[in-house]
Amino acid sequence: MKVTVEKNNIRVSGVDCLDLDLTLDCGQxxxxxxxNDGSYSGVAGGYFLNIKKENGDxxxxxxxxxxFSFWKNYFDLEKDYAEICSRLKxxxxxxxxxxxxxGIRILNQESWEALCSFVISQQNxxxxxxxxxxxxxxAYGDDLGNGYYTFxxxxxxxxxxxxxxxxxxxxxxxxxxxxxxxxxxxxAVDLDKIKTLPLEEARRALLExxxxxxxxxxxxxxxxxxxxxxxxVDVWMKxxxxxxxxxxxxxxxxxxxxxxxxLFHWARNxx
DNA sequence: GTCCAGGCATGCA
DNA sequence: TGCATGCATGGA
Numbered sequence: 001m002k003v004t005v006e007k008n009n010i011r012v013s014g015v016d017c018l019d020l021d022l023t024l025d026c027g028q029x030x031x032x033x034x035x036n037d038g039s040y041s042g043v044a045g046g047y048f049l050n051i052k053k054e055n056g057d058x059x060x061x062x063x064x065x066x067x068f069s070f071w072k073n074y075f076d077l078e079k080d081y082a083e084i085c086s087r088l089k090x091x092x093x094x095x096x097x098x099x100x101x102x103g104i105r106i107l108n109q110e111s112w113e114a115l116c117s118f119v120i121s122q123q124n125x126x127x128x129x130x131x132x133x134x135x136x137x138x139a140y141g142d143d144l145g146n147g148y149y150t151f152x153x154x155x156x157x158x159x160x161x162x163x164x165x166x167x168x169x170x171x172x173x174x175x176x177x178x179x180x181x182x183x184x185x186x187x188a189v190d191l192d193k194i195k196t197l198p199l200e201e202a203r204r205a206l207l208e209x210x211x212x213x214x215x216x217x218x219x220x221x222x223x224x225x226x227x228x229x230x231x232x233v234d235v236w237m238k239x240x241x242x243x244x245x246x247x248x249x250x251x252x253x254x255x256x257x258x259x260x261x262x263l264f265h266w267a268r269n270x271x
Numbered sequence: 272g273t274c275c276a277g278g279c280a281t282g283c284a
Numbered sequence: 285t286g287c288a289t290g291c292a293t294g295g296a
C-alpha cells in the first residue's frame with residue numbers, strides 16, 4: 001500500500017481486493033450513496049468522505065492525514081484480503097462466489113453506530129434500514145453540510161422518548177432503541193470495554209441488551225467490534241446453511257465473518 | 272390487497 | 285430447552 005498526498009486528496013495505490021460497490025452497498029453499512037461519477041459519498045467517525053477508484057488507485061477526496069488515519073482503519077486497508085480470499089477459496093461454494101464478487105471487505109465501523117444500526121435492521125429490509133437511519137441522522141446528527149449528517153451519539157439519543165423513535169419509522173424497535181441509547185449513555189453498557197473482551201464474553205454482554213439477539217449481536221461484533229470470527233445468520237444465511245450440513249469448513253477458521261459476507265451477497269443474488 | 276425483510280421478547284410446554 | 289406468536293413499516 002502506497003499513500004500519496006495530492007493537494008486536498010489522498011491517493012492510495014496497491015490495495016487489492018476492494019470493490020467499492022460490493023463493499024459499501026452489501027448490507028454491512030447503511031450510509032453510503034453512489035454518486036453519478038461512480039464515487040461514493042458517506043459519513044463515518046464524524047467525517048464526510050467522497051471516495052472513488054481511479055486506475056486502480058483509491059482517491060480519498062478532500063481528506064487530510066488525520067481523517068485518513070480513520071479511513072485507513074475503516075476500510076481495513078492493512079489487512080491482506082487477497083491472502084484471505086485465496087484461503088477461503090478452498091471451499092467450493094466460496095471459490096465460485098469470490099470469483100463472481102471479488103472485492104468485498106469488512107468495514108471497521110464504530111461500535112455504537114453498528115450496534116444501533118443492526119437493532120434497527122431486525123425484521124427489516126436494507127432499503128428501509130437506510131431510510132430509517134437516514135432520518136435518524138438528519139433529525140439528531142450534527143450537520144456536516146450538503147445534506148450530510150453524523151450518526152447521533154448515544155448521549156444525544158438518550159434524550160429521546162419511544163415516540164420520538166416511532167416518528168422516524170422505527171416501528172416496534174423504538175422501545176429497544178430508547179433503552180439502548182440510555183444504557184450506553186449512562187455507562188450501563190460499556191461498548192469500549194466489550195471491544196476488549198474475548199469473543200464469547202463480548203457476545204454474552206451484547207445479548208444482555210434489550211432488543212439484541214444472536215443475529216444482531218453477531219452483526220455488531222463483526223462490523224463494529226472487530227471480531228472477524230462472528231458469523232451472523234439471518235433469513236438469507238439460513239438458506240445458505242443448507243449447503244453446509246456438516247458445519248463450516250476449516251478454511252473459515254478465524255475469518256468466518258468474511259466468508260459470511262461473501263455468502264450473504266451470493267445468497268441475495270442467487271437464491 | 273398480500274408478502275416479505277440482515278429478529279426479538281414473551282409466554283407456554 | 286425449544287417452539288409459537290405478535291410486532292411496525294414501506295416496497296414489491
